[in-house]
Amino acid sequence: MEYIAGYLFIFFSRCLDVSMATIRTILVVKGKKFTAASIGFLEIIIYVFAINKVLTGMDNIGNVISYALGFATGNYLGVVIEEKMALGTLIVQVVTNRDIEKFSKYLRENGFGITVMEGHGKEGKIHILQSVLHRKDLHSFEKYVNKYDDSAFITISDARTIRGGYFKNRIINKK
Structure with a gap:
């Protein structure tokens, strides 16, 4: 024993x-x-x-x-x-060719801060939605993105330091 x-x-x-x-x-x-x-x-x-x-x-x-x-x-x-x-903060970029105004409004209505950028890809004009998230919110964010555009290209990277902006005070809707 x-x-x-x-x-x-x-x-x-x-x-x-x-x-x-x-x-x-x-x-x-x-x-x-x-x-x-x-x-x-x-x-x-x-x-x-x-x-x-x-x-x-x-x-x-x-x-x-x-x-x-x-x-x-x-x-x-x-x-x-x-x-x-789920420690940390992420920067998520979503590349889409969907209606950018509706897509960004949809994500904002669901509690995510979004910055929209325009780019040019192989097939022409694209839009890039960028959001800064807590890691614990990533699954929720991906769910909303996939619901709106299941063919979106998503990249995720770690952010070490965040200051100011909408990110600090936002509350995610739990739908």
């Missing part, structure tokens, strides 16, 4: 610290220095206890396997947690 408790300790410790490392890394990229440092502090404490347990029992293959399984599971869980948290 003592061996199983040790394996579980190693596995769950590793799951936790690797999940935290994933979130910390994303926070570093997003410029959230203090939060990332705080998570890193806790992460390394957990890591030290887990690695100590493994290294003091290197003759027990179960410790090593528990460590490896915890690491792999922690990576998976970290990504799942980050997707649920």
Whole structure:
């Protein structure tokens, strides 16, 4: 029973610290220095206890396997947690040849700030709708775009810093 408790300790410790490392890394990229440092502090404490347990029992293959399984599971869980948290801001561009006035009005009526630009593509004149969104609003935005123009070309990129504009105060309709 003592061996199983040790394996579980190693596995769950590793799951936790690797999940935290994933979130910390994303926070570093997003410029959230203090939060990332705080998570890193806790992460390394957990890591030290887990690695100590493994290294003091290197003759027990179960410790090593528990460590490896915890690491792999922690990576998976970290990504799942980050997707649920939906941290960050996105810049979304929608290229369409539909009626731009109606399309932009439709998106604005559904709570999205839209900037319209004109461009020229292979087949002539096109319009580009640009919006800045919280990541958690992306699915909703895509749903509205696909409902209006399921052949629209959409590009999405991360935005590190946002200041001012309609984005700051808007509220998404939950339809």
